[in-house]
Amino acid sequence: MRTGSYSRRIVISRIMECVIFFFAFISLLPLTLILFYLAKKGMAAIDWQFLTHLPRPVGEEGGGVVNAIVGSAILIFCATLMAVPLGVGAGLYLSEAKEGKLSYWTRVAVDILQGSPSIVMGVVVYLWVVKPMQSFSALSGSIALAIMMLPMVIYSTEETLKAIPCTLKEAALALGVPYYRTILKVVIPAGMSGITTGVLIGVARIAGETAPLLFTAFGSPFLDINPLKPVAALPLVVFNYATSPYPQWWEQAWGASLVLTFLVLCLHLTAKIGTRRWKIQF
Amino acid sequence: MENPILITENLKAYYGNHLVLKDINLEIPRLNITAIMGPSGCGKTTLLRCFNRLHELSPGGRIEGQIWLGDTDILSLDPIMVRRRIGMVFQRPNPFPTMSIYDNVIAGYKLNGMKLSRVEADEIVERALRGAALWDEVKDILHRRGTFLSGGQQQRLCIARALAMNPEVILLDEPTSALDPKATAHIEELLISLKSRVTIIIVTHNIGQAGRIADYTAFLYLGELVEFGPTERLFTAPKDRRTEEYLSGKFG
Numbered sequence: 001m002r003t004g005s006y007s008r009r010i011v012i013s014r015i016m017e018c019v020i021f022f023f024a025f026i027s028l029l030p031l032t033l034i035l036f037y038l039a040k041k042g043m044a045a046i047d048w049q050f051l052t053h054l055p056r057p058v059g060e061e062g063g064g065v066v067n068a069i070v071g072s073a074i075l076i077f078c079a080t081l082m083a084v085p086l087g088v089g090a091g092l093y094l095s096e097a098k099e100g101k102l103s104y105w106t107r108v109a110v111d112i113l114q115g116s117p118s119i120v121m122g123v124v125v126y127l128w129v130v131k132p133m134q135s136f137s138a139l140s141g142s143i144a145l146a147i148m149m150l151p152m153v154i155y156s157t158e159e160t161l162k163a164i165p166c167t168l169k170e171a172a173l174a175l176g177v178p179y180y181r182t183i184l185k186v187v188i189p190a191g192m193s194g195i196t197t198g199v200l201i202g203v204a205r206i207a208g209e210t211a212p213l214l215f216t217a218f219g220s221p222f223l224d225i226n227p228l229k230p231v232a233a234l235p236l237v238v239f240n241y242a243t244s245p246y247p248q249w250w251e252q253a254w255g256a257s258l259v260l261t262f263l264v265l266c267l268h269l270t271a272k273i274g275t276r277r278w279k280i281q282f
Numbered sequence: 283m284e285n286p287i288l289i290t291e292n293l294k295a296y297y298g299n300h301l302v303l304k305d306i307n308l309e310i311p312r313l314n315i316t317a318i319m320g321p322s323g324c325g326k327t328t329l330l331r332c333f334n335r336l337h338e339l340s341p342g343g344r345i346e347g348q349i350w351l352g353d354t355d356i357l358s359l360d361p362i363m364v365r366r367r368i369g370m371v372f373q374r375p376n377p378f379p380t381m382s383i384y385d386n387v388i389a390g391y392k393l394n395g396m397k398l399s400r401v402e403a404d405e406i407v408e409r410a411l412r413g414a415a416l417w418d419e420v421k422d423i424l425h426r427r428g429t430f431l432s433g434g435q436q437q438r439l440c441i442a443r444a445l446a447m448n449p450e451v452i453l454l455d456e457p458t459s460a461l462d463p464k465a466t467a468h469i470e471e472l473l474i475s476l477k478s479r480v481t482i483i484i485v486t487h488n489i490g491q492a493g494r495i496a497d498y499t500a501f502l503y504l505g506e507l508v509e510f511g512p513t514e515r516l517f518t519a520p521k522d523r524r525t526e527e528y529l530s531g532k533f534g
Contacts, residue, residue, distance in 0.1 A: 099341075167376040171440070174334055175390040175447060176366035185393050189380045280379045281429045 035261070042258025045251045051259075055221050058246050065256050067223045071138070071231035072260075075217060076203055078142035078227065083149040084199055090150075091157025091195075092183065098162075114151035119211040121147050126215035136230040141217025148209055149202040156198020160191040165282055193278030197271045204267035208260055210235040234260040287312040287451060287481050288333060291348040295328050298342035302328050304505045305347075310451075310498075315473060315482045317496035317513070319489060321533060325505040326485045330453050333483065334368045335361040351450070366390075369444030370453045374460045375436030377428035377443070384424040386439055387411060390447040406446050413479070414442035415472045434465025438472065445480070452476075454484040458491065470495050489529060493517055501525045 049064050056063030090106060097103050121144045129140040164187060172182040188195075213219075218230040219240060234256050241253035286309035295303035302325045310316050318326045331337040332345050335356065349356045356364045377386045387407045391398050398406070407424070411417040416438040420431070428439050437457055444452050454473070458466040473482055473495055486492055492499050493513060500510040501524075509516060509525045520526040527533060 165376065167372050167374060168378065170336060170339075171372065171376045171378065171443075172389070172393055173339065174336060174365055174370040174372075175393060175443070176362045176364075177390070177393040178362055181393055181395070186378060186380075190378075192380075281427075282376075282379050 038254070038258050038261055041251075041254040045255025046258060050252070050255055054223060055252075058248065063252075065232075065234070065237050065252065065259070067220065068232040068234045068237040068256060069259065070223060070225065071217065071220070072207065072233045072235075074138050074225060074227065074231060075141050075145055075213070075233055076207055078138065079145035079149055079206055080199065080203060082142060082146035083153050083202065086146075087150050087153025087202075088157050088188075088195060091154045092161060092188075094154065094158040095161035096183075110151045110154050113147070114155075117211075118148060118209055119214070122212040122215045125212065130216055133228070135228065136216060136218035138217055138227040138229065138231040141213050141231065141233070142227075144212035144216045145206040145209060148212060149206045152202040152205060153195075153198055156201070157191070157195050160194025160198065161187060163194070164190050168282065190280055190282075193274060193280060196278070197275050200267050200271040200274065204264045204271070207264050207267070208235055210239050214239075234263075285312050286310055287351065288483075289348075289350040290332075291350070293329075293332060293345070293347035293349060295325070295332055295337055296342070296344040296346075297340065300342075302505050303332070306507045308500060308507060308510060310481065310483060312481055313477055313479075314497040315477050315484060315495050316498045316500065317492035318483065318485045318500045318502060319487060319492045319528075320502035320508075321528065322487060324502045326487075326502050327455055329502065330370075330455055330483060330485050333451070333453055334365050334370055336365075336370070366394075366447060367449055368451045368453060369447055369449035371437070371440050371444055371455065371457050373456045375433055375440055377431075377436050377439050379427070379429050381428060382425045383420050383428045383431070383439060386428045387442050387446050389443055410442040410446035411439075413445045413476065414438045415468070415475070416442055432465070434461050434468055437461060437465070437469060441469075441472065441476075445476075449480060451481045451483060454482065456485055456487065458486075459488075466491075501528065503528070 049062055051064060051069065052066050053062065053064035054067055055065065090110075094103050094106060125140050125144040125147070129143055130136055133140070168190060169182055169187055172186045173179070177185070213233050213236050217233055217236065219232045219236045220230045221232070224231060237256045238253045238260065241249040241256065244250070288308075288310035290306050290308045293303060293306040293308075294301060306329060318329060320326050328337055331340075332349065333356075335345070337343045337345060338361070345357060347357075351364070351367065356368075377383075378389055381389060384407055385392060387410050388398065388403055391403075391406070408417060411420065416435060419435060420439075428436060431439060437460075441452070441457075458469050461469065470491065473484065476482060477497075484491075484496065496513045498511065499513040499516045501508045501516065501520075501522075503524050509520060509522045516525065517529060520529060
């Protein structure tokens with residue numbers, strides 16, 4: 001009886017092992033298939049001209065998406081410039097004032113912000129920025145993306161700084177270092193790798209956002225780096241080309257998707273390697 | 283007592299509404315080692331953290347009474363100025379992880395934005411590391427991270443960091459509780475060699491350690507200063523029953 005139930009347990013344990021292995025394997029499949037399919041479809045569209053030339057009118061051969069690549073770069077750069085100081089500042093506050101009323105409400109607000117649909121951000125920024133300025137612009141697109149990025153920067157900063165031992169801060173304070181210098185010269189440098197990783201993940205997240213850009217950056221067939229003018233962006237190009245009736249543009253949409261995915265993949269890998277490499281031992 | 287360096291008068295410390303130190307009256311003798319001992323939770327660390335006003339940074343931390351350093355009440359000074367005159371070494375070694383050994387030693391200057399010439403800095407680093415009996419072990423690796431050192435070396439680095447500021451007093455909060463016996467012995471020797479230069483106050487719950495290195499010992503129990511006196515007298519002829527019971531291991 002005892003040996004019987006014992007071997008039954010071993011068998012059940014084996015079966016469960018197989019089941020979870022199967023699920024783990026299944027969860028790998030979508031990414032592999034997407035990458036494979038994207039590579040197959042997108043590679044055909046990508047050549048030197050695709051990466052360095054402006055789009056051509058329908059019917060003309062060739063043309064590229066350099067405007068979208070540059071536009072995405074501008075949008076991401078400006079959004080990061082806005083979201084990082086604000087996000088690091090807020091995260092720092094949350095990690096320092098763990099139990100204030102303001103911290104509590106900030107956390108609630110950030111949670112809701114993180115869960116808000118991205119299209120809503122686009123509409124709101126349209127009302128805030130685009131309408132008063134009476135023009136679609138890279139600036140308004142960056143603001144929408146910055147709002148999307150903010151929660152991630154705030155949370156990664158808070159989590160990183162919370163993990164820094166309190167004794168490190170006290171070590172600096174006990175040397176007679178003022179509080180603000182302790183934060184700037186000891187706490188933030190010690191959390192630098194975690195904060196950077198969080199920013200990279202945040203960038204990866206907003207790089208592929210389309211909805212917030214529909215009413216803000218809008219898209220543009222020209223290469224223009226004026227932040228007050230509309231700009232193109234890779235996800236916008238994918239959206240516009242893929243929904244167009246022209247097979248030639250469909251192909252370019254695949255190409256742009258591949259470029260975008262490759263970019264996001266690189267950011268994630270850098271962040272992954274970075275967390276290990278830049279780790280600071282306490 | 284002749285020429286004490288720190289005097290507390292009716293010192294009370296609170297966490298919120300909870301009174302953790304009850305009317306401490308203590309005179310810390312200059313250029314000696316004073317041990318504060320007592321069972322866990324008796325307030326020894328809190329007392330130590332009152333001296334450099336780190337206690338006020340704990341949530342709800344509050345101090346009442348007077349602490350005289352020379353003829354100034356440190357509770358009326360800017361905490362920053364107090365902490366430059368009274369250094370501290372913590373329970374676990376805590377060198378700055380982003381800095382080299384060299385920068386760790388002069389961290390008090392660098393973090394405060396004080397400019398040092400190369401020669402001055404070199405001098406301070408060597409003197410502090412020699413003072414902390416660490417120079418010979420690290421003189422060739424000064425520009426490596428401090429966190430690569432062993433636990434005992436890291437703790438001596440932290441002592442060097444405190445010494446570099448030329449403090450009048452160094453507070454040590456159970457500095458050897460995270461170290462092995464050999465490293466502990468090394469630190470104890472070091473403290474004895476340092477007492478001619480700087481007044482040392484050490485918190486310990488190791489009776490043996492107080493007996494080995496302290497000239498004076500204070501026994502704290504439940505937030506009360508039960509007894510204070512020369513270590514030898516306190517250990518051989520305790521006046522209070524509670525001191526005797528603690529020393530003989532009846533509680534603790």
